[in-house]
Every structure is written in C-alpha cells, then in structure tokens.
Amino acid sequence: MAEAPESTLMEKVVNLAKRRGFIFPSAEIYGGFRSTYDYGPLGVQMLRNVKNAWWRSMVQNRDDVVGLDAAILSPPAIWAASGHLTTFSDPMVDCRNCNERFRADHIGDTCPSCGSKDLTDARDFQLMFKTHAGPVEDDGSVAYLRPETAQGMFTNFLNVQTTSRKKPPFGIAQIGKSFRNEITPGNFVFRTREFEQMEMEFFVPPAEAQQWFEYWVAQRYEWYLDLGMPAEKLQLRPHDADELSHYSAGTTDIEFQFPWGWGELEGVANRTDYDLKAHSSASGSSLEYYDQASNERYTPYVIEPAAGATRAMMAFLLAAYDEDEVGGELRTVLRLDWRLAPIQVAVLPLSKKPELEPLAREVLGKLQQHFYCDYDATQSIGKRYRRQDEVGTPWCVTVDFDSLEDGAVTVRERDSTDQVRVALDHLIAELINRTQR
Numbered sequence: 295m296a297e298a299p300e301s302t303l304m305e306k307v308v309n310l311a312k313r314r315g316f317i318f319p320s321a322e323i324y325g326g327f328r329s330t331y332d333y334g335p336l337g338v339q340m341l342r343n344v345k346n347a348w349w350r351s352m353v354q355n356r357d358d359v360v361g362l363d364a365a366i367l368s369p370p371a372i373w374a375a376s377g378h379l380t381t382f383s384d385p386m387v388d389c390r391n392c393n394e395r396f397r398a399d400h401i402g403d404t405c406p407s408c409g410s411k412d413l414t415d416a417r418d419f420q421l422m423f424k425t426h427a428g429p430v431e432d433d434g435s436v437a438y439l440r441p442e443t444a445q446g447m448f449t450n451f452l453n454v455q456t457t458s459r460k461k462p463p464f465g466i467a468q469i470g471k472s473f474r475n476e477i478t479p480g481n482f483v484f485r486t487r488e489f490e491q492m493e494m495e496f497f498v499p500p501a502e503a504q505q506w507f508e509y510w511v512a513q514r515y516e517w518y519l520d521l522g523m524p525a526e527k528l529q530l531r532p533h534d535a536d537e538l539s540h541y542s543a544g545t546t547d548i549e550f551q552f553p554w555g556w557g558e559l560e561g562v563a564n565r566t567d568y569d570l571k572a573h574s575s576a577s578g579s580s581l582e583y584y585d586q587a588s589n590e591r592y593t594p595y596v597i598e599p600a601a602g603a604t605r606a607m608m609a610f611l612l613a614a615y616d617e618d619e620v621g622g623e624l625r626t627v628l629r630l631d632w633r634l635a636p637i638q639v640a641v642l643p644l645s646k647k648p649e650l651e652p653l654a655r656e657v658l659g660k661l662q663q664h665f666y667c668d669y670d671a672t673q674s675i676g677k678r679y680r681r682q683d684e685v686g687t688p689w690c691v692t693v694d695f696d697s698l699e700d701g702a703v704t705v706r707e708r709d710s711t712d713q714v715r716v717a718l719d720h721l722i723a724e725l726i727n728r729t730q731r
C-alpha cells in the first residue's frame with residue numbers, strides 16, 4: 295500500500311472533498327463565508343454514517359444509555375450556572391501592526407501573520423454566540439446558541455431518569471450542532487464556528503466514577519479502531535492538572551495524527567457532580583437521585599465522552615486516503631470501512647444499452663433495501679470503477695449481457711479489486727456476509 299506523502303495529504307483530501315461533493319466552502323458564490331462549510335451529497339451521507347455508527351454503539355447496542363435531542367437556543371441562566379458565561383473564554387492577543395487576532399496559547403511573542411512583535415496584552419474573548427429571542431433586542435431577550443450539547447443532558451437529568459426509569463449507572467446521549475465563536479478556525483473542518491458534536495453523559499454513584507472513567511476511555515478508543523482507524527494514528531493523552539477544565543477531575547483526550555500534528559478527536563472527562571449541583575442550586579430544582587433500595591439520596595458523578603462528528607469525519611477521510619497502482623495506472627482510493635462509506639454498493643450496467651437497464655434497476659431496488667447505493671451507466675466500466683474507488687465504495691455490482699442469460703452478476707471489491715461472479719439469488723446474502731468480515 296503506497297503512503298500518500300503527508301505534506302500534500304491535506305490538499306488532496308480537501309480537493310477530493312470539493313470535487314466529489316463531500317464538503318464545499320459555504321456561500322461560495324458570494325466569495326465564501328469565514329470558515330463555514332456545506333456538506334454535499336456524499337458528505338452528508340458520510341457524516342450521517344459517522345453519527346449512526348456512534349449512536350449504534352452508544353445507544354442501540356446498550357440498555358444503559360438513552361437518547362435526547364435538546365434545544366440549541368438557550369437562556370443565559372443555563373450558561374451562568376454551567377460556568378460558561380464566566381470561564382468559557384480564550385485569552386486573545388491582537389497584532390497592532392496587521393490587526394490579526396490570535397489565541398494567546400497558540401503563539402509565542404511574534405505575530406504568526408506579519409512577524410511584528412507589537413502585540414496587545416492577552417484579553418478574554420467570550421466564545422458563545424449571543425442573540426435575541428423575540429422582536430425586542432434588550433437584556434431580557436438574550437439567548438445563546440449552545441457551545442456544547444452536554445448541558446441539555448444535565449438540565450433534563452430528572453426528566454429522562456424518571457421517564458425512562460433508569461438507575462445510575464446510566465447515560466444520556468445526544469448528537470447535534472454546537473456553536474463557538476472560535477478566534478482561529480481553520481485546518482478545513484477541524485475547527486469551525488458551527489460544528490456537530492456527539493456527547494454522552496454517564497451518571498454514576500460517586501464511588502464508581504474512576505472505574506467508569508477508565509471504562510469509557512477504553513470503549514471510545516476501541517470505537518475508532520473498530521471503524522478502521524490505524525492504531526498508529528491514534529493516541530490517548532491524559533491532561534495535566536493545570537490544563538483541566540473548571541468542572542473536571544480528570545480528562546483523557548483521544549488524539550489523531552493530523553497532517554500538522556496530533557489533534558483532539560474526543561475528550562473523555564470525569565465532570566464530577568459539578569454540573570448537576572450547579573444547576574440544582576441555580577434553578578432551585580434538586581437534581582439528586584433517590585435510590586429506593588438503599589434509601590439514599592445523592593448527586594451522581596458524570597463521566598462524559600465528548601466527540602466531534604465533523605472533526606471525526608475529517609479524520610476518517612484523512613486516514614482512508616490512499617494511492618496505489620492498478621493495472622499500471624495510478625489510482626486514488628478511500629479505504630473507508632463499509633459502514634462509513636457514503637456509497638456502499640454501486641450498480642453498474644456494463645453498457646448503456648437499453649436491454650441491460652430493467653435487470654440493473656431490479657438489482658438496484660433490491661440492494662437499496664439494505665445498502666446506500668449509486669447507479670451509474672455512463673463512461674467505460676474502468677472509469678466508473680475508479681470513480682467509485684475514489685469515494686470509497688466498497689463494492690461494485692456489474693450487470694452484463696451474460697447476466698440476462700445466467701442470472702448472475704459480477705461483484706468487485708474495492709481494496710483488492712478482486713471480481714467474482716455471484717448468482718442474483720445469493721447477491722444480498724453474499725454482500726451481507728462481506729459486511730461481517
């Protein structure tokens with residue numbers, strides 16, 4: 295397997311993402327808009343696959359985690375209690391020469407943009423997006439766009455606990471958009487102002503917090519490996535004591551080796567009872583759990599695996615990108631796990647001749663019940679295979695003239711390019727079997 299050179303990997307993936315409809319710069323016809331991106335036909339599907347893989351492992355396959363979808367618009371009271379209004383800010387410095395603004399912890403004592411040493415002192419910059427709910431723009435109508443999904447799980451802790459009749463240890467999971475007015479967005483979708491998170495708050499008896507923390511670090515690391523991330527591109531990094539968030543008694547980041555260095559994919563934190571206690575005292579509604587069996591009342595500790603869906607998708611694209619040679623020709627291939635591939639099976643009639651279409655469409659209809667499919671009848675078959683390889687399609691099914699006689703089709707596998715003839719009656723079983731390997 296040929297390794298794509300790291301220096302240009304980023305450019306190649308960004309180009310591929312644009313060219314094949316994964317990710318477009320937002321508002322491009324107006325010249326673009328400040329590090330915002332739109333997810334095209336293949337991108338929205340792949341992002342959905344990343345989120346589905348997370349939901350399946352965190353909610354569907356467990357009986358101790360339930361889902362939630364909370365509002366994005368939220369009152370200042372939530373963010374005052376959570377600590378975000380006072381502490382959710384990054385110290386910033388401005389360059390007096392070129393007026394660029396940078397995170398103080400990202401630069402030394404010279405401006406990375408123009409090299410000037412004439413920088414302001416560091417000042418706090420509030421990262422939350424503020425808006426007004428309703429027609430009047432006064433202090434009473436202030437609302438914030440959530441900067442994390444987590445607070446929805448804390449404020450709904452008792453609603454969810456009582457309606458789902460769960461007892462700690464149990465978790466609440468949520469996937470959704472979050473917004474941060476990042477000073478230095480960049481590196482494609484690694485850091486954007488609007489992004490998607492996949493977070494789960496796991497409520498536990500305080501004495502069990504450390505053991506669950508270790509459990510979730512291991513589980514979440516395994517999730518990336520299971521979806522095909524190479525182990526050498528992943529690392530676990532425990533935070534130093536002086537780096538911990540205001541709520542955390544321990545955090546370990548799961549990091550990916552991006553082309554510019556190691557970067558966080560996900561943080562697993564022991565948030566203690568900080569948030570539930572803060573909301574209990576600020577709202578006056580007790581968020582304690584009453585354990586009938588032991589007749590005890592306590593505030594659970596919370597273990598939180600917090601991942602970025604959009605950032606994870608980018609990492610999966612970077613890890614999957616490869617170039618090799620097939621039949622003496624250079625080929626670009628995304629070696630995506632079939633669960634993440636935006637197209638899982640492509641149905642390709644060998645030629646555009648009308649005789650092939652009815653059978654090819656019948657095959658498509660059957661496959662669509664199980665897989666995300668594409669149907670492509672234009673260009674030579676070799677070119678169509680390359681187009682599918684480039685977007686990571688694991689299997690191509692070719693319908694040819696023999697198919698009309700023998701009721702069989704050719705299944706081609708992306709990585710090996712191996713082709714086998716499969717009877718139509720066995721096609722679904724054959725492909726499902728391949729997903730199990």
Ligand code: ATP
Nearest residue numbers: 476484485486489491558559560561600601602605
């Ligand atoms: P960073 O140090 O990179 O700013 P963070 O530690 O503030 O991240 P968390 O608050 O732990 O991030 O958020 C959990 C996850 O959400 C991150 O691991 C990342 O995957 C994702 N995330 C956070 N901020 C952004 C962003 N601006 N753009 C894209 N994804 C983000």
